[in-house]
Amino acid sequence: MPIVQTQFSGLTPTRRATMPRNEIRWAAQDLGSLEDLYWDHIAPGLRAEDIDVHKPHATILTQRYPGLDYALREKHDLTVGEFLKTVVGLEEEPPEDPIPEKVRTALENYLDRPKLTHRRSDATVETIRSRLERYLRTYVDVNDDNILDNLSDPSAEGGEQDRVMAVFYRLEDELGSDRTKRKYLSRVQQFYSWLERRGKAEFDPTTAVLDEFGWESSPSDPIPLQPDQVAGLYGAASTSSERVMVAALAAWGLRTGEVARLKSNQIILDEDPRIEFESRKNGPGSVSLIYGLDPLADRLDQLVENGDKDWNGFLFPSSSSSSGHVSPDTIRNRFTRLANAADVDMDGETPTPKMARRYWYEAYTSAQGRLLEIVDEFKEDQGSTSTDVITSHYLSEERKRKLRRQAMRSELKAAFERG
Structure with missing residues (x-):
């Protein structure tokens, strides 16, 4: 089986050009x-x-x-x-910083991490700082307390949820659109997730906020992840399960439900590695594994080497589900946790698996464009004025397929091995 080597070092942020x-x-x-x-x-x-x-x-x-x-x-x-x-969420700063010193220290440690500063522009880091500082100041103002005092005691979770809810009731009145409020919530949730990973919190007290307020996101097609965000997710994946989940969404273009139901007997590892589906909504019954065989091999090896004679063949098995595999919601929840751990967000909100799949479509479109560039070069070499003549008479279907796969592999490699 081909092995794909991946490196994720030296990631740098994508900076938007400043316009006059x-x-x-x-x-x-x-x-x-x-x-x-x-x-x-x-x-x-x-x-x-x-x-x-x-x-x-x-x-x-x-x-x-x-x-x-x-x-x-x-x-x-x-x-x-x-x-x-x-909308932007700015406020007149009080005469003295009300954020307690130990909370300020935790915030600065969160913002100064290489994982954040090496991949984000200064403007993005400042946006994160602005939102978190406003939340922390409002927390002190509403509760006369700091966020760290109760997070280490699991028995205090109910009371802490009430205190957090009171903060967001204040922000509900002060902020404008639902979109802005969701951005604040998403950023705060990522901060709490970091506190949990650092052992400074035993729980996330924000879990019920969105259900309470029901802030709606603007209806639109999923925005695709960018290559550096795919790299961030894959680089943050610490288990074979997480790595193959990212590969299945972003490198193979599978739907969330297809990832959850993926079974080893669907995977064909011959000269043309692929996944076979008996039926598939709006898509081919066979998906080529152009890239991502390495995480797939690791996952299969782990499931086999665990020595579980009752393994049912699913890549994401579940002993508590009658289906034998995890649900699509479980995949979404795992993806959300990974995105928060990787500090990957889409305009302030946590990305979804659809956005990873949407990246695959963007990569495929780009690969098609590269194929056309190659055809144009052939056209010039042959002195022809027609692209159709070249594609019809000089390139066989097999040759076009090979060129398209090479272009797609380059696109995926540029994302998964971005560095």
Whole structure:
């Protein structure tokens, strides 16, 4: 079986190019995009002048960015000041920092981790800081307490959930859209997950917040993960189960339910490695394993070497399920925990398995584009003006398939071995 070597060192953040202010179409942006533009475009300029980007400097922005002022007033019925406070989430800083010293230390340790600072832009780290500091200050203001005092006592979980809920009731009144509130919640949940991993918390007190408020996310097609985010997820995977889950979603393009039900007898490991399906919704019955044989081999070896004579052949078995395998919800929950551990987020929210599968489609589209580039080179070499002539007469179906697989393998390798 071919073995794929993977390296995940030296990851660097993808930085968005700064646009001249007169090239930004302010009125065409939704509030989420305007918030991103604050951190990615406006904040760097303010910072260069030693202006605190975590405070709402409405007057400065109104004067310097009339397009932003117009878009907010005419399209969103907001002033610049209201936008900075309710959408971006900025607030006037109190005379003294109310965050207790040991909580401040934990926050700084969280923000200073190489895993965060090496993969994220300065603007992204500042966004994370702003949201967490606001949550922590509000917690102190509402509860006259700090978040660490009760997290080490499992018997205090009920009371701590009430205290956290009180904080989000305050933020519910102060923040604007459901999208912004979900961003705050997602960031806070990732912080609590980190505290658990560091042994500073025995539980996450935010689990009931979303059910309580029901903040809705904007309906849209899943946004694909970026290659560095795929690398982050795979690099954070510490078990063969987690690694093959990421590979199945992002390298093989399987649906969440297909991952949960995947069985060893579906996997064909010959000269053309593939997964065979008896029936498959809106997709081919055979999925080529172009990349990702290494985590698959590790997972199969582990299941076999465990010596469990009752193993039922599922890659994600479950002894408590009548089906013999885990449910799609279990895969989603495992993916969520992995994303939080990897500090991978999509515009402030935890990504879903659909976003990993969507990456596969993006990679496939890119591979198709590379195939067309190769055909164009053939066309020039042959002195032909028609791409159709080249694809019909000079490239057999087998040759086109081989070139397409090579291009796709390069796309996947660039993500899984990004470094």
